[in-house]
Amino acid sequence: MIPQLEKLKRECLDAIAKATDTEQLQEVEVKFIGRKGELTNILRGVKDLNDNEKPVIGKLSNEIKNELEQAIAAKKQKIESKALNAQLEDPTFDVTAPGPDRQKGHIHPLSQVQKEVEDIFTSMGFMIKDGPEAESEYYNFEGLNIPAWHPARDMQDTFFIKNKEDKKHGRMVLRTHTSPVQVRTMEEFGAPLRMIVPGRTFRYEATDASHDTTFYQVEGLMIDKHISISHLKGVLKQFLSKLFGREVKVRIRPGYFPFVEPGLEVDFSCLICEGKGCRVCKKTGWVEFMGAGMVHENVLKAGGIDPKKWQGWAFGFGLTRLVMMRHGIDDIRHNLSGDLRFVNQF
Ligand code: FA5
Numbered sequence: 001m002i003p004q005l006e007k008l009k010r011e012c013l014d015a016i017a018k019a020t021d022t023e024q025l026q027e028v029e030v031k032f033i034g035r036k037g038e039l040t041n042i043l044r045g046v047k048d049l050n051d052n053e054k055p056v057i058g059k060l061s062n063e064i065k066n067e068l069e070q071a072i073a074a075k076k077q078k079i080e081s082k083a084l085n086a087q088l089e090d091p092t093f094d095v096t097a098p099g100p101d102r103q104k105g106h107i108h109p110l111s112q113v114q115k116e117v118e119d120i121f122t123s124m125g126f127m128i129k130d131g132p133e134a135e136s137e138y139y140n141f142e143g144l145n146i147p148a149w150h151p152a153r154d155m156q157d158t159f160f161i162k163n164k165e166d167k168k169h170g171r172m173v174l175r176t177h178t179s180p181v182q183v184r185t186m187e188e189f190g191a192p193l194r195m196i197v198p199g200r201t202f203r204y205e206a207t208d209a210s211h212d213t214t215f216y217q218v219e220g221l222m223i224d225k226h227i228s229i230s231h232l233k234g235v236l237k238q239f240l241s242k243l244f245g246r247e248v249k250v251r252i253r254p255g256y257f258p259f260v261e262p263g264l265e266v267d268f269s270c271l272i273c274e275g276k277g278c279r280v281c282k283k284t285g286w287v288e289f290m291g292a293g294m295v296h297e298n299v300l301k302a303g304g305i306d307p308k309k310w311q312g313w314a315f316g317f318g319l320t321r322l323v324m325m326r327h328g329i330d331d332i333r334h335n336l337s338g339d340l341r342f343v344n345q346f
Contacts, residue, residue: 001042001049001057008038009064016071022079029072033065109346110216110335113243113323114198117218120242124235126194126220131181133200134161137170139180144259145298152258157204174202177316178219179259182295185221186303191310192224198319209331216319223295223305223312229264232292232313240268244326249275251286260293260314271325280325287325290317 012032019025033039043061046054087093107115118128131139137148146152156176163172181197197219205211222231233250240248248268255265268289270281277283292315297307320335327346329335334342 001045001053002060004042005039005057005060005064008032008042009068012068013071016068016075019075020079022076025072025075025079033068033072039065039068106343106346108343109323109327110320112346113326114216114218114319116243117198117239117319117322118196120239121196121220124194124238126196126222129181129185129195129197131175131178131184131197131199133175133202134172135175135180136166137173138168139183140173140175140177142170143183143299143302144179145296145302146258150258152256159202159204175199176203177201178217179314179316181219182221182259182299182314183303186223186300186305191305191312193312194222194224196220207333209333210321210324212320212332212336214336215321215332217316218319220292220315221295221312222314223300223310225310227311227313229294229313232264232315236266236315243322244271255291255293257291257293259296259299260291261296263291263293266290266292266315266317272328280330289322290315292316 012028015028015032016025019028029037031037039061046057046061049057088095122128140158141147141150141153158176159174161172161174165171178197178199178201181195181199185193185195185197199217199219200214201217202214203211205213207213220235222235229252233252237248237250240250248271251267251269253265253267255263257263266289267286269275270278270285270287272278272280273285275285277285281287292313295312295314300307300310300312320332323329323335324332
């Protein structure tokens with residue numbers, strides 16, 4: 001087999017030397033060392049050799065393969081630089097002309113709107129906080145006044161993570177909302193406090209046009225002295241008007257969340273039909289936007305804040321749904337589909 005390999009090497013080096021352009025060189029590569037090439041065919045026979053021959057032939061064939069690959073790469077470079085030189089010498093070739101157009105990436109619509117939200121809230125003195133996506137049951141539920149027996153746990157279908165249970169913090173879950181960062185931040189900074197938390201949240205949902213298993217929320221929290229719901233309404237009106245570049249009406253209804261008292265649901269006037277009623281606002285003229293309310297005293301206590309001295313409000317809205325409203329996206333599942341036909345529209 002050794003003479004056969006040496007012959008193949010000579011023939012291939014000869015063909016490389018004769019090749020005058022990259023197409024010819026590629027043909028040589030395919031013929032000799034390609035997947036169905038001559039060298040590969042010879043190598044298939046190695047398994048039938050006896051134990052003494054196998055390592056010798058195996059080593060030699062690898063050496064030849066490396067040598068041929070290097071010779072092809074060197075020739076390719078030579079051909080290409082020759083072509084380039086010829087081009088440069090051509091008097092009609094314009095070296096200052098722009099090169100071929102490169103495809104540029106861009107920021108995903110969710111991240112674009114998140115950045116705008118962050119800018120508006122920082123301009124009002126809110127800090128941006130982050131929290132873990134794999135969260136403890138304690139911060140996701142108990143710290144927010146939702147004990148294990150509480151029926152409100154059923155409101156948020158949860159992905160549990162298989163791990164060792166911690167005595168204080170319980171099992172690990174994929175956070176069902178951004179609210180766990182409330183207690184974490186109170187523990188870290190105490191009062192007064194103004195923060196927002198944009199982040200990814202997860203629910204064990206049957207998906208449809210407006211529900212996904214992975215979506216983005218923005219949490220807001222303001223704790224200070226003499227804080228009331230009118231501050232919440234003012235901050236939200238300011239936020240929405242800046243975001244949409246026109247005045248947006250806000251409507252507040254009673255709602256229930258164990259971590260606020262009183263609890264609220266906040267809607268804004270539908271910007272698609274200007275409040276007249278359409279498919280997006282389900283003919284009501286209002287779009288459900290967020291849960292909110294005055295922070296429950298048990299939550300303040302869990303965060304180490306004295307409810308007799310401080311009050312505050314909190315809200316949590318769906319960033320993904322806000323992006324849908326902004327761009328008229330009719331199915332939430334497009335957002336994280338990774339489909340370039342979708343993202344390249346923004
Ligand atoms: C909450 O998650 C509360 N943590 C909000 C809150 C914070 C209330 C602070 C009080 C104080 P809710 O489950 O309603 O609430 O979700 C809030 C928003 O997240 C919804 O209005 C909606 O916009 C969005 N959302 C909820 N589930 C989904 C889903 N499966 N897909 C997309 N968006 C969702």
